[in-house]
Amino acid sequence: MDTTVTTGTEDSVWGGGNRPLGASYGKMMMWFFIVSDALTFSGFLVSYGFSRFKFIETWPIADEVFTHVPFFHGNYPMYYVAFMTFILIMSSVTMVLAVDAGHKMKQNSVILYMFLTIIGGAIFVGSQAWEWATFIKGDYGAVETKGGRILQFVNAETGERAALADFAATLPEERVKHLKKEGIWFEQEGYKTSFSLNEVVEGFKTTPNILIRTETINEEGEKTLLNRQESLSKLLDATQVVEGANLIHNEYGSRLFADFFFFITGFHGFHVFSGVVINVIIFFNVILGTYERRGHYEMVEKVGLYWHFVDLVWVFVFTFFYLV
Amino acid sequence: MVHDHKLEIFRGLLKFKSNTQKIWGVLIFLSIVTAIEVALGITKPRFLTHNYFIGMKLLNWIFIILTLVKAYYIAWDFMHLRDEKSSLRRAIVWTPIFLVCYLIFILLFEADYIYNVFKDGFLAWNF
Numbered sequence: 400m401d402t403t404v405t406t407g408t409e410d411s412v413w414g415g416g417n418r419p420l421g422a423s424y425g426k427m428m429m430w431f432f433i434v435s436d437a438l439t440f441s442g443f444l445v446s447y448g449f450s451r452f453k454f455i456e457t458w459p460i461a462d463e464v465f466t467h468v469p470f471f472h473g474n475y476p477m478y479y480v481a482f483m484t485f486i487l488i489m490s491s492v493t494m495v496l497a498v499d500a501g502h503k504m505k506q507n508s509v510i511l512y513m514f515l516t517i518i519g520g521a522i523f524v525g526s527q528a529w530e531w532a533t534f535i536k537g538d539y540g541a542v543e544t545k546g547g548r549i550l551q552f553v554n555a556e557t558g559e560r561a562a563l564a565d566f567a568a569t570l571p572e573e574r575v576k577h578l579k580k581e582g583i584w585f586e587q588e589g590y591k592t593s594f595s596l597n598e599v600v601e602g603f604k605t606t607p608n609i610l611i612r613t614e615t616i617n618e619e620g621e622k623t624l625l626n627r628q629e630s631l632s633k634l635l636d637a638t639q640v641v642e643g644a645n646l647i648h649n650e651y652g653s654r655l656f657a658d659f660f661f662f663i664t665g666f667h668g669f670h671v672f673s674g675v676v677i678n679v680i681i682f683f684n685v686i687l688g689t690y691e692r693r694g695h696y697e698m699v700e701k702v703g704l705y706w707h708f709v710d711l712v713w714v715f716v717f718t719f720f721y722l723v
Numbered sequence: 724m725v726h727d728h729k730l731e732i733f734r735g736l737l738k739f740k741s742n743t744q745k746i747w748g749v750l751i752f753l754s755i756v757t758a759i760e761v762a763l764g765i766t767k768p769r770f771l772t773h774n775y776f777i778g779m780k781l782l783n784w785i786f787i788i789l790t791l792v793k794a795y796y797i798a799w800d801f802m803h804l805r806d807e808k809s810s811l812r813r814a815i816v817w818t819p820i821f822l823v824c825y826l827i828f829i830l831l832f833e834a835d836y837i838y839n840v841f842k843d844g845f846l847a848w849n850f
Contacts (some may be wrong), residue, residue: 420811430815441823445830452834453841457849462764481761485754492750495801499742546850615849620772636850707801711794718790722764723783 429701433708436670440712443666444719447659457548457614459652460622461721467533480721483526484713487671490519491710498703501696506685509699513682516706520675527668534660537643539563540592541650542599544636549652551612552603553624563640566609567594568602592640599640604631614652660720667716670709677702729805732796749800756789 420427451458462476469479497512540563541551552561572595594602603609611630615623625633641650649657681702690696728742732749739745763771763782771782799805804812841848 419808420814421808422811430811434815434819437819438822441819441826445823445826448827449830449834452831453837455838477761477764481757484757488750488753488757491797491801492746495746495803496743498803499746544850546848548849620767704802707797710801711797714790714793714797718760718786722760722786 423697425697425701426704429704433704436708437712440663440666440715443659443663444715447663447719450653450655450659454653454655456616457653458616459614459649459656460616460620463622464534464651464656465530465721467538469529477721479526479530480717483523483530484717486519486523486526487710487713490516490523491707493519494703494706498696498700501690501699504691504696506688506691509685509690509696510682513678513685513699517675517678517682520671520678520706524668524671524675527664527671531661531664534657535643535645537641537650539650540594540640540642542596542634542637543639543641543648545638546636547654548614549641549650550633550637551622551650553610553612555608555610555627560612561609563594563599563642566602566606567598568605570595570598570601572597592642594640596637596640600634600637603634663716663720667709667712670712674702674706674709678706727806728803732800745800749796753793753796756793760786760789 422430465480466474466476467479468475493512493515497509497516500508500512539551539560541549543549552563552566553559554561554565574591574595607627609630610627611625611633612622613625613633617623639648641648643650644654644657644660646654646658646661648654651657681698684690684698685696690698728745730739730742730745731737732739732745732752737748739748763785767782771785772780774781776784798816804815840846
């Protein structure tokens, strides 16, 4: 490097070969990627905040949306997400332990800790898939108005949410199926709800102890409950029954909430998934002794950085989606 | 590669004997913080949900501050930024912080403006 340098001092600043940040090329690039990816996620979360501030009075309350725990029935807000958070932090810990063992060149410990990290990641992705499935399936059902607002039902006696099946009438209705031979363009029928709007409306009229809950959040931070008279007149606005959530309809409230849920947790889940895949590749490299031959385990450190980043993002998603 | 670890957290209040021990210590700390968050999220004390500071509930302030605390320990100890040179650390940390603050400021103000347009303008969307 010093062929063209004429100063004669070997430790010249301009002679090249300096590492001002003390990090190798690969590690620097991983940090570059993480910073840019962090900005991407910030963009998503802030645009979620944008939509939420825009509809601050009608935004769904996350506690009432994510209330399920696998294999248990009942209302358990947040417990399962807290569990998922813990799993991810735990797998982050095993990842640091793997990096630490790599520094000490302990191949077998690295293998064990990498394995545990992969298991943790798999549990997390599985939990997220379950959460998605529960969210898409929905739980109580609701009706949507002309303006796209959601009306939910509450049992006046218990104060708890009422499912459509609790009060909807069964009417002898013929459902006309849309067929390909009818119409110039064949359009997909869309999803079919378990009750028709008519059945819900008729059932509502004959069951006096059911009230309607609108999306508007009152002073107490709860959704506004209409009285029986208001409920009956409000129900006239209903145009369709909604069960579960997708990108167009959302029984929990604002459809933007569902859109952001799918987008942000989906993007994060994709990161976890790719993190698991990269971890598996490195895991096999460790088993094959690639890094023993190379003389250092910096590769484990680099995937470790990515893995922790995924955990870091989840901490923010957890706060802004489930807590705040 | 960096092999020497700084083993103190909480500004030297807690010093660990080895890097492994520090990792477990940080895990315990992060778990406690998460437990506090979940407990507050489930109980929602009235005092915290009915008092506001700069337009936001105290409870939400607590959540956001605890999140930043967790993010700090994940970045500093798990991603071992604590052991990196301060120039690298500053480049990584302050660049996103600056940009994100700017983004938050602009988008949330804009959203609040649109909220007021919906509320006060001759516009019906809640029907």
